[in-house]
Amino acid sequence: MDEPPAIDAHQHFWTLGRGDYGWLAPAAGPIYRDFGPGDLAPLLARAGVSRTVLVQAAPTEAETHFLLGLAARTTFVAGVVGWVDFDTREAADRVSLLARRPKLVGLRPMIQDLPDDDWMLRPQLGPAIEAMVDAALCFDALVKPRHLPVLHRFAHRYPELRIVIDHGAKPDIKGGDLAAWRRDLRAIAAGADLVCKLSGLLTEAAPGAGVEDLRPVVETLIEAFGPERLMWGSDWPVLNLNGDYAGWRGMAEALTTHLSPDERAAIFGGTAQRFYGLPHDA
Secondary structure: OOOOOOEEEEEOOEOHHHOOOOOOOHHHHHHOOOEOHHHHHHHHHHHOOOEEEEEOOOOOHHHHHHHHHHHHOOOOEEEEEEOOOOOOOOHHHHHHHHOOOOOEEEEOOOHHHOOOOOHHHOHHHHHHHHHHHHOOOEEEEOOOHHHHHHHHHHHHHOOOOOEEEHHHHOOOOOOOOOHHHHHHHHHHHHHOOOEEEEOOOHHHOOOOOOHHHHHHHHHHHHHHHOHHHEEEOOOEOHHHHOOOHHHHHHHHHHOOOOOOHHHHHHHHHHHHHHHHOOOOOO
16 A cells, blocks of 8 residues: 655645734734745645645635635645634535535634633534535534533534544643643543544643653653544644744654554554545645
């Protein structure tokens, strides 16, 4: 069997002038500017990454169409994870319409920003979730540790929905309080058929964090999910808040050197390709 391509399972593009990135402000420093394919291409080349999954960063359907347009013109973008308003009556129809667009592979409500931690369990979301299942779209769960028990219930409510946890559920690496995160992560990994992204960890750590700062978290992720249910992502350019592309790639490789070649191939490409249903050809 051919080795899967190297895939970055989580990256972003944005144009500030669009006006729908409410969370982006001048205080964001190095990431408060436009980022597009031309910025990422040389970083991918140096890291040996051939394809990416482009993920929404604004809670607007307009941004999803913007990203799909970029993806159509960018050969290395293999899939797009977009956004729809799940709380509207026409959400199921919106999901079905978006699913017709080439390269759309999933949807991501920005759960971490919602005031209701139980939002996922609202009955009115049912038709939109079922529309995702019917269209074979994946669900990116942008959650924090407090959401894991709710996500566990959500996964059991919709067993046919393919779910991936973004950024390892954002453990508090900087604060060091990992006990509840570790308990709930292990429970959901053992009790539900979902996968997880090895991404976004540096921005949860202290400034200048290195391999040893991340090792306990990465070891927990590998133990809980196994390489076949983990996928590496850069979370670029958010990554630039506390690191850079080559540095994070190198850390992830160092933290997985004890795994077999096949296991590393899964984390760095195979899991993402299988989960998102990405084409085998570039």
